[in-house]
Each structure stands twice: as C-alpha cells, then as structure tokens.
Amino acid sequence: MGLISWMKGQFIDIIEWLDDTNDTLVWRFPRHNNEIKNGAKLVVREGQMAVFIYEGQMGDIFKPGIYSLTTQNIPVLSTLKGWKYGFESPFKCEVYFVNTKQYTDMKWGTLNPITLRDADFGIVRVRAFGGYAIRVDSDNVATFIRQIVGTDGNFSTEEIEGQLRRTLLSAFTTTLGQLKVPVLDLAGNYESIAQQCKDRMDPEFQTLGLRLSKFLIENISLPPEVEKAIDQRTSMGAIGNMQQFAQYQSAQAIRDAAQNQNGMAGLGAGFGASMGIGNMMAGAMGGMFAPQQPQAAAPAAAAAPAGASVGDRLKQLKALHGEGLIDDATFAQRRDAILSEI
Secondary structure, three states: OOHHHHHHHHEEEEEOOOOOOOOEEEEEOOOOOOEEEEEEEEEEOOOEEEEEEEOOEEEEEEOOEEEEOOOOOOHHHHHHHOOOOOOOOOEOOEEEEEEOOOEEEEEEEOOOOEEEEEOOOEEEEEEEEEEEEEEEOOOOHHHHHHHHHOOOOEEEOHHHHHHHHHHHHHHHHHHHHHHOOOHHHHHHHHHHHHHHHHHHHHHHHHOOOEEEEEEEEEEEEOOHHHHHHHHHHHHHHHHOOHHHHHHHHHHHHHHHHHHOOOOHHHHHHHHHHHHHHHHHHHHHOHHHOOOOOOOOOOOOOOOOOOOOOHHHHHHHHHHHHHOOOOOHHHHHHHHHHHHOOO
C-alpha cells in the first residue's frame, strides 16, 4: 500500500448511514481509529438526525441535509474542542445517527387480568391487547440520547419495548378504571378509550425523548366462563317464548315416538314428562316472558265413564283395538290390568 493510500485510509471524508433494518433507533458511525478530516461531507437523510459527541459531551445536532464540516457549521463542537481560529487538521469525534421515522406495529397486551366493577356483571376481569407506534422526537433528540441510549452504538426498539409496554399498561388500566364503561359497551368505545389513553401516555413518552404516534385497542375480552354465560343468554333470547318452545319440543317427541314401533306404550309418560319440564322452565323464567293463555285439556280417548263395569271397559278396550287406536301390546297390557280387578 502506498503512502498516499495509507493516508487516505486514516481520514474519513464521508459520514453517512444507510439503514437496512426495521428496528434500529440509534447507530454509531464506526470511526475506530480514523479521524474526520476538515471539510468532510456529512450526509443526513430524511428520517435521520446526526449527533456529534466529543469526549463524552453532546455537540452539534444536524437535521436532514448534506454538510461540509467546518468551524462555521459545527459551532458547538468548535467550542468544546477549543478551535478559536478554525482548524485545518483532522479531528476525532463520535457521530451517532438517530432514526426519527415512525416505528409501527409494535405490540402491547395485559400480562394479568384487569379487575373492574361493572354495572351488568358486578366484578369482572378483562384482558386486552393492541398495537402502538412511536418515533424519536426530532425536537428532543438530546434527551433521548441522554436518558435512553447512553453510549450504546446500536440501539434497537427491542431494548426499550419492555419499559414502554409497562408505561402503556399502567395508563390503560387507570384510564379504563376511571371511565367506568359497561363491559358490553366497550367494543363501541375502543377508539374513544384509545385516544384518552394516548393523551395520558404521550407526556410520559416525551420525558424520554419519544412521541407516542398511535395507540390502538384490538380487543378487550372477558373470561371464558363469562363469555359462555353471555352465549347462553343470547341463545335464550333467540328461542323467544319458552312455553311455546316446550310445546314445540313435545310435539317433536310425539312424532318421534309414533315412528318408533314400541314408542306408543311410553308416549303418555313421555308427553307428560316433557310438558312438566316445559312448565317448570317457563315458571322459573318468572316475568321474563309474557304469560300464555291456558290450553284446553285434550280428552283422553281411552278414559272410561265413571262407574263402568269390567265388561263395559273390556268392550271399549276391544273397540279401540279394533279401530287401530292402540297396538297389540297396549291392548294386552290394559286387558290384563282390567281382568286383575276381578
């Protein structure tokens, strides 16, 4: 390597950063032992800012643009280094590039349920999750460097996500508790709740040199057992009149029994049981449903007149069997029952 090439390798004449990541907030230019020469070009692209730090002290901060580094455009660094009459020789200085673009699709969520007092359900526990977006405050870059980054030469969003989520959850829990929105009305108020949370949290982010660009609520959910109870209540509302539903169920049972060869023998008991259950269910619902008019009792086709003799009853039973109104098994059972009375 020739002398000229070696000398050129010792001096930095272009300082820039092409970010190929999606999560780097701050990147330190790799100066190593090289020196920045007088008149070097500094390239700061849109969405970036460059911060010069000399011997641990904050120097000049550059916004997007192309700069030729001279004593005229780095006055703070000139003061720190003591260049009273300009400089001609190279100098050593740390250069930090700060991304000021917006970082989106960052996630937050409750680690533990939030306990709330609700008008409909009493005390309930809810969980929530969503997303948020942040950016470094371009007017407060120095605070971000001092409070968060320090001397980290490759600072990413992953290093601060934990702290930000804790701040978000604290403000979200406080806001949700103070609003006292009924649980069943939360879904219709996501946007309003999120905006109030953002207004509460943004000042806290600004103390770190950040801005909370967006705060979104994707879902607020109840415990599975409460959701199941709500589904059951919805099903009852879909059924409508409970007594009519019980009557419909009874009619279905009669049809199924008629299709079964041996079903008619137990039809009377099954019909009575289904009606009894339906009446008990309707009564248990109390005033939730409108009372129904009592239905006229169906005459018992096989009922015998009061005081009928054994012979009359046997004749009537035989007539029913002959007309096909009762099957052989029922006829034999009833006949034996009558004859046992003799």
